[in-house]
Amino acid sequence: MRHAYSVETVRAAEAELMARVPEGALMQRAAAGLAAAVAGLLPRVYGARVVLLVGSGDNGGDALYAGARLARRGAAVAAVLLAPDRAHRQGLAAFRKAGGQVAEDPFAVLAVADVVLDGITGIGGHGGLRPDAVPVARAARGSNAMVVAVDLPSGIEADTGEVTGEALRADATVTFGTYKQGLLIDPAREHTGAVRLVDIGLEPHLPSVPDLEALQHTDVAQLLPVPAAESDKYRRGVVGVVAGSARYPGAAVLAVAGALRGGAGAVRYVGPAADAVIARFPEALVHGWPPSRAGRVQAWVVGPGLGDGPGVQEVLDTDVPVLVDADGLRGLDPDAVRARKAPTLLTPHAGEAAALLGVDRGEVEGARLGTVRALAAKYGATVLLKGSTTLVAGPDERTPVRVNPTGTSWLATAGSGDVLSGLAGSLLAAGLAPLDAASVAAYLHGLAARLASHDAPVAAHDVATAIPRAWRDARTP
Ligand SMILES: NC(=O)C1=CN([C@@H]2O[C@H](COP(=O)(O)OP(=O)(O)OC[C@H]3O[C@@H](n4cnc5c(N)ncnc54)[C@H](OP(=O)(O)O)[C@@H]3O)[C@@H](O)[C@H]2O)[C@@H](O)CC1
Numbered sequence: 001m002r003h004a005y006s007v008e009t010v011r012a013a014e015a016e017l018m019a020r021v022p023e024g025a026l027m028q029r030a031a032a033g034l035a036a037a038v039a040g041l042l043p044r045v046y047g048a049r050v051v052l053l054v055g056s057g058d059n060g061g062d063a064l065y066a067g068a069r070l071a072r073r074g075a076a077v078a079a080v081l082l083a084p085d086r087a088h089r090q091g092l093a094a095f096r097k098a099g100g101q102v103a104e105d106p107f108a109v110l111a112v113a114d115v116v117l118d119g120i121t122g123i124g125g126h127g128g129l130r131p132d133a134v135p136v137a138r139a140a141r142g143s144n145a146m147v148v149a150v151d152l153p154s155g156i157e158a159d160t161g162e163v164t165g166e167a168l169r170a171d172a173t174v175t176f177g178t179y180k181q182g183l184l185i186d187p188a189r190e191h192t193g194a195v196r197l198v199d200i201g202l203e204p205h206l207p208s209v210p211d212l213e214a215l216q217h218t219d220v221a222q223l224l225p226v227p228a229a230e231s232d233k234y235r236r237g238v239v240g241v242v243a244g245s246a247r248y249p250g251a252a253v254l255a256v257a258g259a260l261r262g263g264a265g266a267v268r269y270v271g272p273a274a275d276a277v278i279a280r281f282p283e284a285l286v287h288g289w290p291p292s293r294a295g296r297v298q299a300w301v302v303g304p305g306l307g308d309g310p311g312v313q314e315v316l317d318t319d320v321p322v323l324v325d326a327d328g329l330r331g332l333d334p335d336a337v338r339a340r341k342a343p344t345l346l347t348p349h350a351g352e353a354a355a356l357l358g359v360d361r362g363e364v365e366g367a368r369l370g371t372v373r374a375l376a377a378k379y380g381a382t383v384l385l386k387g388s389t390t391l392v393a394g395p396d397e398r399t400p401v402r403v404n405p406t407g408t409s410w411l412a413t414a415g416s417g418d419v420l421s422g423l424a425g426s427l428l429a430a431g432l433a434p435l436d437a438a439s440v441a442a443y444l445h446g447l448a449a450r451l452a453s454h455d456a457p458v459a460a461h462d463v464a465t466a467i468p469r470a471w472r473d474a475r476t477p
């Protein structure tokens with residue numbers, strides 16, 4: 001599991017650790033890790049042209065000490081001081097002593113730089129880059145240099161992943177001690193490039209329960225349902241799908257396609273697209289209306305392509321886990337969901353989430369973490385908010401939110417959400433808890449899209465077909 005923490009938690013852990021080590025030791029650890037990472041990105045350090053963007057806080061101090069280390073190894077290092085009177089004093093002295101130069105003309109040094117270290121702001125920054133930093137940041141981005149963010153790209157909100165103003169786009173980020181939440185959540189995550197974590201000894205001082213977590217292959221492998229020798233289809237779980245309409249029969253086919261590959265022992269389909277479903281998937285069990293007469297079902301999926309058709313209330317009235325997606329979410333009554341005894345999982349995209357909360361879509365896209373938490377609280381349900389960094393929150397606010405690390409923009413394609421809801425419903429039927437079912441489904445779905453796409457367009461049914469490959473891939477150590 002990859003863990004991320006809020007700034008408040010990071011600061012508390014740092015304070016604890018700082019009280020135990022000599023003054024300045026942490027910054028030295030950070031700077032040493034940063035300099036080593038930058039050296040690893042350069043063909044050679046000797047003669048490389050390095051530019052530091054130095055703000056007024058300790059983030060600039062990290063950059064200056066790392067710059068001093070690179071200068072001692074023969075790099076030509078220039079520092080652009082954005083607040084010359086407030087630059088980290090000891091860091092600047094060490095930098096000068098090592099042969100570093102303070103740049104008179106930022107644009108001249110940036111034009112010929114090989115690498116730029118962004119030390120404008122770290123976890124102490126708020127509200128996007130300030131006006132004086134904007135032209136410098138743009139010049140860095142517009143040069144041929146590789147941009148390496150120190151701790152995090154300046155201008156992003158470390159806690160939420162929001163980008164409220166201008167922020168630097170880095171090619172790589174070297175972060176210290178632990179991941180900050182914003183590094184894993186869009187839109188900020190789009191600014192980080194590859195993120196490398198430098199150990200500064202913070203780990204033992206962080207709480208064991210993180211604020212945000214991301215599944216990794218080994219976590220998924222442990223959560224995937226594996227049939228036992230004596231399993232039959234009922235023990236493996238039966239998932240019911242209520243989806244599709246005369247207008248959108250394809251949504252039903254795609255939801256069933258996802259469900260068939262999610263680990264449940266059987267898939268029942270109830271709705272107007274039975275002919276289309278059975279034509280494509282003879283292994284699906286199709287039933288007439290209503291869902292309550294379909295036989296044994298351990299979890300229901302309702303909503304994809306449903307249009308105005310019935311089904312939502314019928315499955316909410318059951319006492320098994322229910323996943324509500326797409327059209328099923330329209331006007332969904334919080335009280336009806338809160339009244340359920342069995343778990344409910346909602347899987348909105350940004351537009352649906354905005355409608356459920358009565359806010360603008362832009363507000364959801366800019367503040368994804370707050371949105372998923374607010375929806376989970378409003379409905380007393382587990383909520384999977386789709387997007388390039390899909391988030392999953394449980395109804396208990398003490399449970400860490402999960403962020404999916406396998407997303408790809410190729411997944412923004414018609415029908416891909418239908419596959420995801422079938423897959424997640426199938427995992428629910430197989431017995432996974434809603435948070436696990438949702439986050440494992442998002443993980444496999446993203447991985448399947450990557451495997452199927454190879455950086456080329458991919459259709460939703462290709463994603464469904466690649467789920468078994470993703471499943472095997474996750475289980476391969
Ligand atoms: N603590 C530790 O143990 C360790 C910490 N470490 C490092 O310290 C970093 C945190 O340092 P920090 O707390 O000094 O804050 P930091 O991120 O440099 O920025 C705050 C400064 O920027 C300013 N400012 C604010 N917003 C701004 C904006 N939009 N645009 C421009 N300026 C803005 C604000 O000044 P203001 O003008 O608001 O008074 C303030 O002076 C952390 O990310 C890590 O890199 C590592 O060495 C490991 C050990």
Ligand SMILES: [K+]
Pocket residue numbers: 059118119120121122149150151152153154
């Ligand atoms: K930074």
